[in-house]
Amino acid sequence: MQLLTSSVGRKVLMAITGQLMVLFVIVHMLGNSSIFIPGGINAYAEHLHALPPLVWAFRLVMGAAVAIHILFGIQLSLENRAANAESYAVKNLKRATLASQSMLYTGLLLLAFIIYHLLHFTIRATPDIIAGVDAQGRFDVFGMVTGSFSHGIIAFVYIAAMVVLFLHLSHGIQSFFQTMGWNNNKTLPVIGKIGTVAAVVLLLGYASIPLFIVSGILKG
Numbered sequence: 001m002q003l004l005t006s007s008v009g010r011k012v013l014m015a016i017t018g019q020l021m022v023l024f025v026i027v028h029m030l031g032n033s034s035i036f037i038p039g040g041i042n043a044y045a046e047h048l049h050a051l052p053p054l055v056w057a058f059r060l061v062m063g064a065a066v067a068i069h070i071l072f073g074i075q076l077s078l079e080n081r082a083a084n085a086e087s088y089a090v091k092n093l094k095r096a097t098l099a100s101q102s103m104l105y106t107g108l109l110l111l112a113f114i115i116y117h118l119l120h121f122t123i124r125a126t127p128d129i130i131a132g133v134d135a136q137g138r139f140d141v142f143g144m145v146t147g148s149f150s151h152g153i154i155a156f157v158y159i160a161a162m163v164v165l166f167l168h169l170s171h172g173i174q175s176f177f178q179t180m181g182w183n184n185n186k187t188l189p190v191i192g193k194i195g196t197v198a199a200v201v202l203l204l205g206y207a208s209i210p211l212f213i214v215s216g217i218l219k220g
Contacts, residue, residue: 007079010072015179017065018172022198024062025165029205035142036218042134045141070111077104099171106168113161120148128154146213146220155210162207169199 004010031048034040048055099106119125121144130147132140149155173195177183183191212218 007076010076011179014069014072014076015176017069019176020062020065021069022169022173025169025202029202032209033205035145035209039134039136039142041141041145042136042138046138049139066111066114070107073104073107097171099167100175102167103171106164109164110161110168113157113164116157117161120154121145143220145209146218149210149213150220152214155214158210159207162203165206166199166203169202170196173198 004013031044032041034044120129124131124144126148128148128151130140130144132143134140134142149158174188174192177191178188209218
């Protein structure tokens with residue numbers, strides 16, 4: 001199938017799966033932000049667990065999207081490095097940024113973080129997890145999160161991961177429009193700024209939770 005074998009086809013699949021993950025990151029951040037509402041995150045978690053078929057279907061779709069994005073990302077990065085001529089590198093030097101040059105590395109770091117995050121808050125296999133129930137008999141997600149992020153090293157890992165996410169998305173969002181052919185020389189700077197602003201909002205939204213907890217502003 002040409003879509004899977006051609007570099008253009010794989011770039012399109014990477015772009016689409018990448019934006020699926022961006023949408024997930026936005027929705028996930030909005031859900032996590034309910035931690036700032038008294039009882040909010042426990043109610044949010046309870047509603048999710050009341051819909052197991054939907055949750056598992058969503059997990060399978062996102063798992064497939066992540067696998068495709070990573071596989072083709074590694075393949076295309078290795079192919080580009082092997083085929084990259086010196087003239088091409090010189091020509092694009094001015095347009096290169098830290099975010100664009102480190103996409104493979106930030107992607108691999110995010111993969112490592114995703115695995116840790118699943119082991120941490122989904123499977124709850126790490127020793128810092130405090131499993132309990134709240135006054136309404138619901139699983140106490142709030143207590144679990146605040147208990148974990150009260151450990152400085154864990155809060156630091158999450159904040160550092162969000163910085164990596166910022167770098168990846170600040171270029172990745174822009175790349176989506178380039179790959180799909182939805183931009184030009186006039187719109188490219190605007191799209192680049194939009195991607196950066198979106199990445200900053202996600203960075204602040206996610207990093208604020210461990211930061212507020214480890215600093216004692218948000219307490220269990």
